[in-house]
Amino acid sequence: MLRRFVPLLAAFALTACSSGSQVAPPAPAAALADAPRNVILFIADGFGPTSATMGAAASGVLGRPFVLDSGLRGSVETSPTDSRVTDSAAGATAYSCGLKTYNGAIGVTDDRQPCETVLEAAEARGMATGLVATSRITHATPASFASHVESRGEEAEIAAQLAASGVEVMFGGGRRFFTGREDGRDLVQEMTAAGASVATDRAGYDALAAVPAVALLADSHLAYEVDRGRTDEPSLAEMTTKALDLLSAAGSENGFFLMVEASRIDHAGHGNDPVGHLHDILAYDEAVAAALAWAEADGTTLVVGTADHETGGMTLGRDGVYAWDPQPLLDATMSQEAIGAAIAAGADPVETFEAGLAMDLEDGVEDAIRGLTESQDQGALRQLLVDLISKPAGIGWTTGGHTAADVDLYAWGPGAAMFTGQLSNDEVGRRLFRVLGLTPPSAE
Template sequence: MRFSRALTAFFCLVLSVFLSVVVGACSGQPEETSRPKNVILLIADGCGPASFTLARTYRRDVLGQAGGLAVDPHLVGTVQTHATDSRVTDSAAGATAYACGVKTYNGAIAVDTLRRPVATVLEAAEARGMATGLVATSTLTHATPAAFSAHVPNRGMAAEIAAQQITKGIEVLFGGGRADFLPESAGGRRTDGRNLLEEARAAGYHVALTRAAFDSVTAPPVLGLFAGSHLDYELDRDPAEQPSLAEMTRKALDLLRNDPDGFFLMVEGSRIDHAGHANDAAAHLHDILAFDEAVAVALDFARQEGETLVVVTSDHETGGLTLGRNLDGRGVYAWYPGVLAPVRHSNDALARMLREGADPETVLREAGLDPATLDPADRRALLEAAEDGDARTFLSHYNDLIARRAVIAWTTGGHTGVDVNLYAFGPGHTRFFGNHDNAAVGRQIAGLLGLDLPALTEKLQAQSGAE
C-alpha cells in the first residue's frame, strides 16, 4: 500500500511537470530557469471575464482581426478579490493587496486594518536600487496608482497622496490629475498653496504636461500629467493631445530598461472601471482594447529582453456585465457586438454635448443611433431629454437602449465579487497557476523579485510611530 501511494505521488509529479512544460510550450513561454530581473504588472481596473469576452468577440467579429487578444495565450488562473470588510472590494483595497501583499478595508491606501503603513513592492524595489514606474489613464492620485506610492487611511486624500508621490524616487509617473499637484491659485485643487510641479522640478523631475513634451522625454525621472483630471476615454481621446496607454507603456519601458538593477512597472487601464460604473458599453469596450494594446507592448518587450515577468489581472469586476439577457421576459440566446460599432463617443462626451446645446438628432447619431430606426417611444424619450439638456435622463434611456439592442445587460453601477482573470508570462509565471487570493499575488511578485516587504513594513511603522 505504501509503495502504491508513493508510485501514485511520483506519477502525479511527473504529470504536473509535463503539463507545465506543455502549457509553456503552447503559449510561447520561456523555460523557468531563473527569477525575473524586471516585473511589469498590468491591471485592467474593473475588467471581469465577460468584459474580456466582449473585447475579444468585437475584435474578431466586428473588426475582423483574428487571433484573439494579446493576453489570451497567457491565462494561468483566477483571483479572489474580497476586502477585509466586504465580499465586494473597492479599488483601494484591491490595489493594496497587489501592492503590499496584505488584505485591508475598502478605502485604504497601503495601510492595514489598523491604519498603519504597509510597504509596497514599488517602495521595496526603490529601496533595493531598482527603477520604478507608474502609468495610469486615471489621475495618478486615484486608488490603484496611489496604493503603490502612498500611505493614507482614505483614498479621497488626493492632496496628501500627490505630495507623497513626488518624494518616493519613482523614475516614471505618467497619467492624469494635474489639478491635484497645483494650488487653487494656479487652477488646481490644492488648498495648501503648494505647487507640486515646481517641487518636482526642484527634485530633478522633467515635468511633461503636453503630448509634445511627452514625445520629447528621453531620460528619467519624469512626471507626465496629460489632463487636469482623468485622461479621456479611448473613444474620445485626441492622439494629438494625449498619448495612448500603449504609448505611455512603451515610453516607460524605454526609460526604465537600462537600469542595471532591474525595474518594477505598474500599468493600469483605469477607465475600463469608470465606463463600467456608467454602464457605458462602448467606452468600456474600447478602453479594454486599448489596455490589450498596452499588454502587447509589455509582452513584446518581455520576449525580446528575456528576464521580464509580465503579470496581467484586474482588481475587481465593475458593472456586472452579462452577454445575453432576458428581453420581454424571455431569455435570448444571442448577443450582438456590432451594435457598439457606430458609437463614436463615451457617455461623458455625449453629456458634454447635451450641456453645450448640441442639436439633439446630431447627438443621437454621435451616440450610434439613427433616429429613423428608433421605436417612436424611444425616439421621443431621447429627443425630449436631449432638447431639455437633461443628460442623466438621456443617458439612462440611451444605455438601456444600446444594451437591449446588443442583448447585453448590467446588474449594477458598482463593483461585483466575481473572481477575475490572471495572466502571466516570463520567468516565474508558473507561480501564478490556479486560483489565488489577491494578496497572495502581491506576495508572489515581491518574492520573485527577492523583496522583503515585512522588514520594510516594520521600518515604515517605526518611522511613523505606529503601534
Template sequence: MNTRSSPAKLFLAIAIICSSIQLGMADNATHETSAKNVILLIGDGMGFPQLTLARIDKAGGNVTQYGSVELFMDGMEQTGMVKTSSANSLVTDSAPASSAMATGEKTNNGVISQNSAAIQGKRDGENLTTILEMAEDSGLSTGLITTTRITHATPAAFYAHVDNRDNESEIADQLLASGVEVILGGGLQYFTGENDTDPLGNYGKRGDERDLLNEFESQGYALVYNGSSFQKVDSNTTERLLGLFDSSHMQYDLERLSGVERDPSLAEMTRKAISILSRNPKGFFLMVEGGRIDHAGHERNISKNIADTLAFDEAVKVATDFASLKNETLVIVTADHECGGLVLQPENLDVYEAGGINPLFASGTTKTQGPRYDFITEMEEATHTAVDVPIMASGPGAEKVSKGVIDNTRIFEIMKEAFGF
C-alpha cells in the same frame, strides 16, 4: 601507487561531480524563477465578460471569426483566477484591492496601503511596505502609468499610505517623496494650488497654495502636459519624467482618438516608460493601469468599455514584446475587481441563433418579490461585483499564478519572490 585507496578516491570524485551538478541545477532553477524586471498591468474593472466582449468586438461580431480571434493577453504563458474581497467586504473597491496586490495584506474599503486597523476617513492604521517601495530601496527604477488621475486609488496604493482614498492632495505630496522615476497619467488639479490654474487652464483642487509641479521640476523631472510634448521626450537622456495630460482623468480612448491634440495612448506611455526604466542595469518595477475600463462600466457604456479594454490589451502587447527579448521580465496581467455585472445575453431572447448579443451592465439592480422575480434598476451607475477576475502571466515565476484560484494578496508575494526580495 596505492591501489587500495583508488576506489575511495573514485567515489569521492563521483560525489564531488554529483554535488556540482546539483548546485548547477539549483543555480539554473534560481535563474529561471528570478526576474530582473516586473511589469504589473491592471485592467480596473476588467472581468472575464469584459475580455469576452472585447474579443467579440475584435471579431466584428462574427461567430465564424470569433473562434480564432485572440487578445494579446490570451497568448500569455499561464492563466488563473483571483479572489478580490477586501478585509471588510466581499465587494471591494479599488483602494484595498490594489493595496492587496501592492503589499500582500488585506485592508478595508477606502484605505490605501495601511493595515486593517485603518477605517476610511476615521482612523489611521499601520503603513504597509509596497512592492514599489521595496524596488526603490533595492536600487531598481520604478514607474506608474494610469489613464485615471495618478492620485487615484489604484496607482496610489503602490506609493502612498492614507486612511482615505479621497485625500488626493496628501497622496500627491507622498508621490513627490516616493522617488518614482516615471509617472504618467492625469490629475493636474492635485498638483496646483487652489487659487492657481494648472497648465491646461483649470483651477487646482489642493486646498492649499502648494505648487507641486515646480517641486517636481526642482527634483529633476522633465514635465510634459500633452501628446506632442510627450512624443519629443528622449528616452536615452531622460532620467525622470512626470507626464500629466488632463486636469482630472485622462480621456476615454474613443475620445482620445477623436481629439485634435491627442493624449498619448496607454501603449505609448508603456513603451516610453519601459525605454527609460530599462536603462537601469539593476532592473525595474512598472505598474500600468487601464483605469477607465472601470469608469465605462459604472457608466454602463458598452462602446467605451470595449475600446478601453482593447487599448489596455495594446499596452499588454508592448510589455510582452519587451519581455520576449530576454527571459528576465515577469509580466502579470490582472484586474482589481469586475465592474458593472456585465451580462452577454443573446440579442434575441427567444431564438438564440436569430442574432448576436445584447450586452448590458446588470449590477445596481434589485429583484422584487412576486410569482417570478422582476428586476428594477435602482442605481444610475452600475456597481462593482464580487466575482473572481482573470490573471495571466509570462516570464520567470509565471507558473505561480496558475494554481487554480489565488487570493489577490498572493500577487504581491509572486512579485516579491520573482525579485528575490
C-alpha cells in the same frame, strides 16, 4: 471558447489546486531558476471574465488576436477585510503590499499603519520604478503603490507623497492635484526643482527623454479610448512603451518594476457604457501586446496581468435572448461621457446621440431625448442612452458598482509559473515580492 481554457488547464497541471482552495506557497525567488530581472504588472480596473469574453469576441470580428488569451493561468479572489466586495483601493493595496485591508485604504493595513509596497521595496533595492494610468495618477490603484493614506479621497495628500516618492516614471492624469492646489504648493515646480522632467501637455510628453519623467496629461482622467482621437493624448500602449524605454535606459543594474493600469474600463462599467468598456478593453490588450513584444526582445522580463475587481455585472445576452453582437459597439464613436459633455456644451442632443451611437433613431426616441434634455432629467437621459446601445448589442447590466466575481490572472515570461491557479489578491501581491527576491511586509 476552448482556446481560453487550454493554457489554464496546462497551468493547473503544474500546480495542484481546487476551485475554492489556494495553491501552496511558491519557492522563494532566490531558488527560481528563471527569476526575472524586471516585472511589468498590468491591472485592468473593473475587468471581469465577461469583459475578457467581450474583448475576445470583438477582436475576432476585427480579425486580430486577443493577446490576453495567450497568458491565462488562473483566477483571483478579490474580497477586502470589511466586505465581500472590494473597492479599487483595497484591491490595489492587496497587490501592492501583499495583504488584505479595508475598502478605501491606500497602502495601509487594517489598523491604519503604512505597509511597504512592492514598488517601494524595489526602489529600496535600487530598481527603477514606474506608474502608468489612464486615470488620475492620484486615483486609488496607482496611489496604492507609492503612497499611504487612510482614505482614497485624500488625493491632494496622495499627490504630495507621489511627488516626493522617487518613482522614476509617472504618466497619467490628475494635474489639478499637483498645481493650483488649495494649500498653495506647486508640486510641478517642486518636482522640477528636484530634477524631474515634468510634462503637462502632449508636446512636453513627447520631449521626455530621461528619468525622472512625469507626465500629467489631463486635469482629471484621460479620455476613454473611443474618444481619444478627438484629443492629443497618447494611447495606453504608447505610454507603456515609452515608460519601458525610459526605465530601461535608466540603466539600473537591478532592473525595474512598472505598474500599468487600464483605468477606464472600470469607469465605463460604473456607467453601464458598453462602448467605453469595450474600446478600453481593446486598448488594454494592445498595451499588453506592446509590453510582451518589448519583454520578448529583452528576455528577462515577467509580465503579469490581473484586475482589482469586476464592475457593472455585465452580461452578454439579455432578457432571455440567446445572442449578443459586438458590432454596434465597434461602430459607435463616442462614450456616454463624451455624448453628455457635447450636449452640455450646447450640441443638438438627437444629432449627438445618432452620431455617437452610429444609429438612426425613431421619432419617438428623438422626442424622448429632447424632452429629457429640456427637463434636465440626467438620470433618465443616461438610462435611455444605456438602453439604446446595450439592447441592440444584447448586453445587460446588474449594477452600477462592483461585484465579488473572481477576476482573471495572466502571466508571461520568467517566473510566470508562480502566478498559476486560483489565488487570493493578497497572495498575488506576496508573489510579486517573492519573484523579485523581496520580502512582503505580511511575512516579516
